[in-house]
Amino acid sequence: MKVPIGWLADFIHLPTRDPHELERILVSLGHEVEGIEEFRPSFEGVVVGRVEEVRPHPDADRIRFCRVDDGTVTRDVVCGAWNFEAGAVIAYARAGSRLGTSTDQPLEVGSRKIRGIVSHGMIASARELGLGDDHEGIMVLDELGAATEDDLGRPLEEVIGLGDVVLDVSITTNRGDCMGIRGLARELAAYWQIPLRDISPSFPTGPETSAFEVSISDVEACPRFVAHQVDDVRIGPSPLWMQLRLLAIGQRPISNVVDVSNYVMWELGHPIHTFDADTISGGQVIIRRAEEGETLETLDGAERPLLAGDIVVTDPSGPIALAGVMGGASTEVSETTTSVLVEAANWHPPSILATSWRLGLRSEASARFERGVDPNLSALATARTVELVALTSGGVPRSRAVDCYPISRTPWTVDLTARDVSRLLGPAPSFGDASALLERLGFGVDRKGGSAVVTVPTHRADVTRPADLVEEIARLHGYDRFPDLVRHGSQGGLSPEQSAVRRLREALVGAGLTEAQTLSFIGQDDLDALGLPLQDPRRVTIRVKNPLREEEAILRTTLLPGLMGAMSRNAARGLKSVRLFETGRVFMTRDDPEDPRIPFQPFHLAMVLSGPGVDAFAATGMVDLLARVADRRLGLRQESLPGLHPGRGAVVTCGATDMGIVGELHPAAVRKFGLDGRVAVAEMGLGPLVSAGPSWMLEDVSAYPPMVFDLAFVLADTVPAGRLLEVVEGSAGRHLESLELFDEFRGGSIPDAHRSLAVRITLRAMDHTISDEEAAPIRRGIAAAVADGLGGVLRGSM
Amino acid sequence: MDLERLAGVVGDARARIEATSDLAELAAAESETLGRRSEIAVARRGIGRLAPDRRREVGRAINEAVGTLTAAVEDRRSALQAEAENALLEQDRVDLTLPYGRPARGTHHLLTRTMEDVCDVFRAIGYEVAEGPELELAWYNFDALNTPPTHPSRFESDTMYVKAFDDRERSGPDELLLRTQTSPMQARFMEKNPPPVYVVVPGRVFRTDTWDATHSPVFHQIEGLAVDSDITFGDLKGTLAHFAREFFGVSARTRFVPHFFPFTEPSAEMLVWFNGEWLEMLGCGMVDPNVFEAVGYDPDEVTGFAFGMGVERLAMVRHGITDIRHFYDSDLRVLGQFR
Structure with a gap:
């Protein structure tokens, strides 16, 4: 404001x-x-002048020749305006004057020849002086009540008290x-702690009582309606002092009646509406809720359909104003209006809020009604408006207002104890000081020892409870005056899950991946681009009711589209090697197991990798890294997966649970995201990775030397290497320390559709050195298990 | 061989050994001077033929000579080996200013880092970290937080709602929305935990805001809540001032001014003096009794304070970022600066 x-x-x-x-x-x-x-409108060099003489210009029809007295000398001025005659007191911008507001470029006034006559300066209009938009004519200062002949020659700035x-x-x-x-x-x-100088409006009234009857059919909608008729009104400009104040707050002066309404709203915070009284039919004003299907043409000329919740002011012909939001066109005050009905009414804030938002008609008036206006202010606001309308328009108010106030709002009380104050604010201020602070704010305090009955003035509808009073006390006491105490809790650790997430992020960053944060929204196109079949669970989505854009209408079920978009933008900027990861929630339609009232929103971890040398193994390697950091045994089950390269994709498993996917994005999907080359991706649920942290307990290490030997097997291509490792691990016995697949070989003596896979086995015992004799049966056992389980043939012994 | 002659032989042999210039020459010299056919070896074999009274004297002299020459050979060998290795190392010289295989290193996202920094400040004074759902019930986001059903923040112009996706009727407090603040976790946390409560809640929040330099439909907040039997407004001020000093530096000054939030009373806004101006940094206040009632706490037994801050705002102020879109564009040239 x-x-x-x-x-x-x-x-x-x-x-x-x-x-x-x-x-x-x-x-x-x-x-x-x-x-x-x-x-600060600036008019350096402008003085109050008087037009001594006006006559037609000898050579032009549309301009006149004037003689202007500036208090010292009388000069020739040519003027194009016709709204004045000889004797008018005007703003005379002498040659050398500078006009304009503090923000605009000033206009310099000079002497120039117009149609053969030298004009020494000009007679200024309101717009030329930066005092509004009025450019119809010049400012006639005596008509505006701004200056008289006594002011002749005085600087305009001084006379009208500007700035x-x-x-x-x-x-x-x-x-x-x-x-x-x-x-x-x-x-x-x-x-x-100084007094408020309140206003007390007064005005002479005419003999007639009001011609209107007011009735309220819904007291919740309209707790109070005050109306006062003013007759014999002459619509014209408002006085300059009022125009200047309105200009200062950014309101355009329009006419005396409209300006007064705005002025009073700003002054008192109570919106005012004015009707042309002669356009209201039947002498009856009824306030009610609108009926479905009713319409109203508002001031701006729009035909507004009304809903049952809207509040309307009606006459027997139907709605004439949309309460608290906008007046109706048919009853608008116009230049020909002679009788005005001033309305200061109180409206139900939530209804005004709903109507103004629905129609997009948010105004200074609706902003006030939405917050709530004190109904006890309506009579004062009406009187102040009537006073100013009478003053500025020459109107004669009817003898009294019509005031419909069925249930008046009276001050209420709140019980406040010393404990209420001290438990929120501490020892200071004392209860006595607190009571004094409340009294300064206009609350009535009846205090007995440590408790008080506080009477709340009706303009403070926000204060109904002790906590509300405590805020008032704290506010006036000064927030700066309370001490600064650091409050410690007792549980500053991270949960095991939170620690694990931090370690996983740290590991990926250490491995060269950069963390991204992408939007939680995706579009239908993203799911299509990934090539997901219709029955894919990632297509079972929750949609945003009011999305900002269609591309952001779906809550993500996978992090990959966001990351692919990021990769694609980086590629467009010339970065060919992009390695990104993200952890974030995805949204499922099934219930959250811990709170079935809301959908399941698990955290996922996903990564996308591109650049020279990147293939599916870049991603499987990262999955292995995550497994090591999380102390999890993750497996891969290679299969053809939607969205992935049919020969380069696998399900990531943890025991019997499928927890994600890894591989290369399908080349068609890569192209859909505007990229080429191989893109390695992985996405998995974060929960299973972090649900229990790694073991804290140190495992003892052996002091004995290891027994290391290599075995190579000829296996059919259909046997995954991972299966060989599982079988070897399952048959190597309890001394197995590590197992590594170190060679893959085809050709030579190896039959077609077969390959040789070589593994290095390290055995070590805690309590003795493993001898060749002890190792031999282990070696035979492994070979037998590989032969039985996978049909693998041991290639000689190494 | 008389002793004089021996001394001469040793002298010559020594000179011969020391004159060698590589290991092969040294081997030849060693064989010549100490080998089976060397004068010394011959003389040693002849000791038996000497008069008994001289055997002892000559024998000792010969042994001494052998010792001296053996040591000379070893010294020379070490020297030549060192020379040879130096020559090899010289050949092995490289230009260390050439580019190398750069160890991979990515970066954490600045928002993640900022959230961890903020959480760590509060963890250090005993606050735990909790997270809540992003798709939330209107009850937790609004009703439990004392926000009336008609409040404009509930309008679709502010809050994103979701379309029905199953056959359940969700309306009023059961309506699903994308949480507009991390505050709903206040109510969730208190429902599950009896007082005292000391917790911070980082997380993602959503508003119907179109993109510009300072607005994003997705952003992050950190909520804080302390509830105990004796918490006062001074605790709120001091704790948040402590946070500001930890986060912005020890010289950070703070100022608290009254504000309005539905779920705190009294409410405040904390301003931080940073780079020569007072910046609005977070909203806070004493937990409104209606919130305690909504979660089943007795407002007569406990008091508490709550606060909420925008993570993007904190990061933008601390790191001189002027466009919020940098956080979500994933431009590696930007992300890479976040370390």
Whole structure:
């Protein structure tokens, strides 16, 4: 909310006008200041002048020749405006004047010849002076109440008292009471402990009582409706002082009645609506919820379909305004309006919120009603509006307002104890000091010892509980004045799972992979690009109801599309060797086993690798690294897998559990992501890898030398090397220390469709040296097991 | 051989040994001077023929001579071997400034690092680390956190919801949404754990925000919660000020100003003085009694503080990053700088 400092000063005697000091204080009270702007239209050299004489220009129809008295001399000026005659008091920009606001490039005024007559300067319009958009005519200062003949020759700046510093204050959603200058002034008055200079509107009234009857059919929708009719109104510009204030807060002056409504909303924080009273039929105003199917043409000319929850102001002909959001076109105040019905009503905040958001009609008025406006303010707001409408339009108010307030809001009480305060704030402030702070903020405090009954003023609807009062106490006491105490807990460890995840990440980084974070969303195209068949579980997805883009409409079931997108972007930037991994949640449609109310969202770990020399083994090697770091025995079951190269893909197994996939992405998928060459990938559930950390306990090591021997077997190509290792391991006995496949050989004496695989076996015992005699039967046992289980033939002995 | 002659032979032999220039020459010289046919060997074999009274004297002299020459040969051999090795090593010289097989090393993502850094600051003062689901019930994200059913943050313009994917009716508090904050874990954690509670919760959150330099539909937060029988506003201030000093450096100054959040009362915002300006760094406050009631804690028995901070914001401020998209674009030239 824009807050001109000069306007604040209407309500309190400001001990300082330094905007930075005011900022510091407002921020300390919880009102963030987002900016400080200077509103300072500049018109160096412009003085108050009077038009002495006006006559037609001898050589032109559309401009006139004037003689202007600037208080010292009278000069010739040519003017294109027609909204004045001789005698008008005007803003005379003498030759050499500089016009414009502080932000614009100033306009320099000179003497120039126009159609044969030298014009010494100009008579300025509001827009030329940076005082608004009005360019229809020049500013007639005496009509605007801004200057009289007595001011002749005085600098315009001095006469109309211009310039202010404007604070841009952000009001939190709980503080509707601070959405007006008066509300913020009340906060500052509490801070400085000085009185608030409140307004008390007064105006002469006519004899007639109101011609309108008001009825409210839904008291929740409309707790209060105050209306006051003003007759004999003349619509015209509002006075300059009001226009200047509106300009300072960024509101465009329109006409006296509209400007007054805006002015009062800003001043008091209570939105005002005005109707052309003559356009309301039947003398009846009924406030009710809209009926499904009703429509209303709003001020902006749009035909708005209404819903049952919307609140409408109606007359017997139907809706005439969308309450709290926008007025209706048929009852709008226009240039020809002569009788105005001023409305200050109170509306149900959630209804206004729903309607304004649904229709995209968020306004200064809806922002206030959404936060909540004190219904007890409506009478004052009406009176202030009527006062200013009468003042600026010459209107005559009816003798009294119509005030429909079926259930009035009265102050409520909250019981507060000393313990309530001290358990949240500590020993200071004391309960006595706390009570005094509340009183400064306008709360009534009836204190007896360590407990008090606190009466809450009706503009503080946000305060209903002791904790709310404690915040008020803390705020005014000053957050800076509380001590800084470091609060220790007692459980700063990581869980075994959390430690394991950190180790896995560290290992992958150590192995040259870079961690990526990709979006949690994928698109249908991503699943298609991977070539997943329709029945693939990764296609069983949860979709976002309101996605930002179609490519981000699905919650990811796999991390690979995100990583492939990342690889593809890097390739496009010329990076051919890309090694990325990510850990993150994927989303399944089945229930979370620990909380069946929500879907299962396990963490996955995935990697993508490309570049010279990269093939499936780059990924299987990383899987092996993960197995070692996690102290897990992971196996590979090679098979043709969706999305992967049919001959270069495997399921990663852990015991009987399938926990992921590894291999090369199918070349078709690689191309779909705009890449070429081999791309090695792996993706697995992180949970099984980290569900129990590695053993903490040291295993003893043997002091005896190892027995090492190599065995080579001729095996059919259909036997995976991994199977050979399993069989050897299963038959080598308890002294097996390590096992390594170190050679694959084809050709020579090896039959077709066969290969020789050589393994190096290391045996070592804890308590003795293994002799050749002891090793011989082990060797024979292994050979027999390979022969029996895999049909492998031992190639001589080595 | 008389002793004088022996001395001469030894002198010559020694000169011969020391003059050798490679190991082959040395072997030849050794054979010549100490071998079976050498003068010394011949003389040794002739000792028996000497007069008994001279045998002892000549024998000792010959042994001495053999010892001297053997040592000379060994010395020379060591010297020649060293020379030979040096020559070989010289041939083995390489240019160490040539490029090498670079050991692989990737980088951690800066967001991961930042979250670990923040968690570690709190772990060091005894807070545990917990994580919660990203697809969450409206109950935990809003209702349990004292956010009224009509609050605009629930609108689709702020919060992402999901389409029905099975035959279950999910509405009101049961509606599924992508959590807009890590705060729902406050309620989940308290439901499962009796007080006292000291926990931080890092994680991914979502909002219906279109991409620009400071907005991303996906971002990260770290939530913190401390609940005990005697926690006051000063504990909140001191603990978070401690965090700021640990994270931004010992000279980091903090300032707390009132703010509004539905789930804390009093609420505050912490500003940190960094690079010459006060920056809004996190929201915090004393846990609202309604939150305690929602999770089954007695608001009359416990008090607590909660806070939430944006991980991207922390990282951007600390590392001078001006565009949030750097975190999600996975440009290796950027990620590689995060070490």
